[in-house]
Amino acid sequence: MAERALVTICEFWSAIESRQLTWHLGDDPAERLRYVAIVCRALGAAEAAQIVEAALHRLACARTSEQRKRCVAELAVNLQQTNDPVDALISRFARDVPARAQHWPVRHAQA
Numbered sequence: 001m002a003e004r005a006l007v008t009i010c011e012f013w014s015a016i017e018s019r020q021l022t023w024h025l026g027d028d029p030a031e032r033l034r035y036v037a038i039v040c041r042a043l044g045a046a047e048a049a050q051i052v053e054a055a056l057h058r059l060a061c062a063r064t065s066e067q068r069k070r071c072v073a074e075l076a077v078n079l080q081q082t083n084d085p086v087d088a089l090i091s092r093f094a095r096d097v098p099a100r101a102q103h104w105p106v107r108h109a110q111a
Helices: 002-017 021-025 030-043 046-061 065-080 086-100 106-110
Strands: none
Touching: 002 021, 002 030, 002 065, 002 086, 021 065, 030 046, 030 086, 046 065
C-alpha cells in the first residue's frame, strides 16, 4: 500500500503543478482527497494535509458542480503556496517505500 500512496501523491502533486487538478479529481473529488490528506500526513506535510482537509469541508457544502470546481481551484492555489517542502518529502518517501511498506496504515486509508 505504500506504493499506492506514492503513486497517488505523485499524480496529485503533478496535477497541481500542471494546473490539471480539477480534471485529475473528476466530478466527485472527496474520496480521493480524503486519501491524499492521509498520505500528506504520512509524508510529514502537515500544512498540506490541513489545506486538503479544509477543502474537504468546503466541498461538503458545495451543492453544484461549479461550486465543487471552485473549491478544487482554491485548493490548488492554496497548495501551491504551502510552506511544506512537498517535492522533497515525496522524494524521501519514495526512497523509503520498501521500509514503509510493512507499516503503512492500510485500514485508515480504506476506512
